[in-house]
Amino acid sequence: MVKKPFSISFDLQTGNTDKKLVTSRYLSDMKEMYYDVSKAEEIIKNKNEKIYDFTELGFDEVEQDLLYGTSIVYPGKVGEEYYMTKGHFHTKLDLAEVYYCLSGKGYMLMETPEGEWDAVELEAGKAVYVPGRWAHRSINVSDEPLVTFFVFRADAGHDYGTIETKGYRKLIVERDGKPTIIDNPKWK
Ligand code: MN
Numbered sequence: 619m620v621k622k623p624f625s626i627s628f629d630l631q632t633g634n635t636d637k638k639l640v641t642s643r644y645l646s647d648m649k650e651m652y653y654d655v656s657k658a659e660e661i662i663k664n665k666n667e668k669i670y671d672f673t674e675l676g677f678d679e680v681e682q683d684l685l686y687g688t689s690i691v692y693p694g695k696v697g698e699e700y701y702m703t704k705g706h707f708h709t710k711l712d713l714a715e716v717y718y719c720l721s722g723k724g725y726m727l728m729e730t731p732e733g734e735w736d737a738v739e740l741e742a743g744k745a746v747y748v749p750g751r752w753a754h755r756s757i758n759v760s761d762e763p764l765v766t767f768f769v770f771r772a773d774a775g776h777d778y779g780t781i782e783t784k785g786y787r788k789l790i791v792e793r794d795g796k797p798t799i800i801d802n803p804k805w806k
Contacts, residue, residue, distance in 0.1 A: 630721055630765070631721050631765070633689070633720065635687075635688060639674040639676045640673050642671050643670050643703070643704065645666055646662050653789060658696045669694070669702070670691040670702075672689040675687065681773045683773075685769065686769040687767070688765055691724065691764040693763065695792060698791040699789060700790055702727075702755050704782070706778045706781060707753045708770070708776065711751055713774040714749050717756070717767070717768045718745045718746075720742060721764075722740070723758075724756055725739055725797065727754070730751045737799055753781060753786070784805065788801065788802060
């Protein structure tokens with residue numbers, strides 16, 4: 619079926635959209651991904667905080683198409699570790715993605731299966747090119763929501779499992795009041 623052109627509005631500050639397909643990730647969905655799991659459990663006991671939202675178009679995952687939407691990472695920390703997305707490889711590992719930061723401050727933390735890693739700063743107006751093979755995770759280091767717009771080939775697919783089991787090689791935590799990249803003590 620031939621698609622019709624369409625547009626969607628995104629709020630630059632909040633990332634909010636008229637799109638209905640919004641997925642929310644709560645701390646309980648990803649507590650094992652933080653290195654201080656007991657701290658995460660302590661927070662959840664009080665309130666199961668929302669860590670991030672992302673919007674989806676709900677298209678079929680075919681190579682002729684592009685998927686786009688916004689990702690909104692809320693401000694906060696688990697112990698000294700900033701709120702972040704789960705992070706993923708693409709199932710079709712070689713497929714790239716672009717993230718354009720609309721508001722907030724943070725990092726795109728990336729790594730390859732071969733062990734290369736990089737952390738690129740995100741702030742309004744910056745576009746980060748995530749090449750194929752690079753897992754990607756957004757991390758909010760500010761007191762405002764970190765809002766990014768992303769677009770990728772629709773058949774890329776999401777491999778969350780590799781990061782869920784192995785973790786990331788690096789973490790970004792707050793030390794002496796500023797974002798600091800450390801080795802992940804739990805990395806396998
Ligand atoms: Mn992706």
